[in-house]
Amino acid sequence: MNEPIKPGDLVQIVRKFCTAHDDVGLGQIFTVGHISTAFDFWCQKCPRHQTILKNGEPLALGNVGNGDGYYPVSCLRRIPPLSELGDVLHHEEITA
Numbered sequence: 001m002n003e004p005i006k007p008g009d010l011v012q013i014v015r016k017f018c019t020a021h022d023d024v025g026l027g028q029i030f031t032v033g034h035i036s037t038a039f040d041f042w043c044q045k046c047p048r049h050q051t052i053l054k055n056g057e058p059l060a061l062g063n064v065g066n067g068d069g070y071y072p073v074s075c076l077r078r079i080p081p082l083s084e085l086g087d088v089l090h091h092e093e094i095t096a
Contacts, residue, residue, distance in 0.1 A: 038070075
């Protein structure tokens with residue numbers, strides 16, 4: 001259930017990655033297009049500010065809000081498909 005994030009996964013941005021903004025995509029959900037490596041990564045909202053990302057860390061390409069962007073994998077949480085959640089027993093009561 002704790003598989004690494006890969007292209008095609010549904011993910012949510014769960015941590016901020018810009019030291020100047022709290023709201024850059026936080027809470028947004030997207031499908032990962034591909035995984036790349038961070039070199040000279042910057043916040044799309046404020047290119048002059050530092051991010052918490054280090055060179056060489058993986059980035060996930062996704063479409064959030066106003067277009068495609070790269071998001072640090074360390075700031076994402078994978079949402080597992082229903083098929084990975086195992087058998088779930090549902091009880092439904094039918095009333096006349």
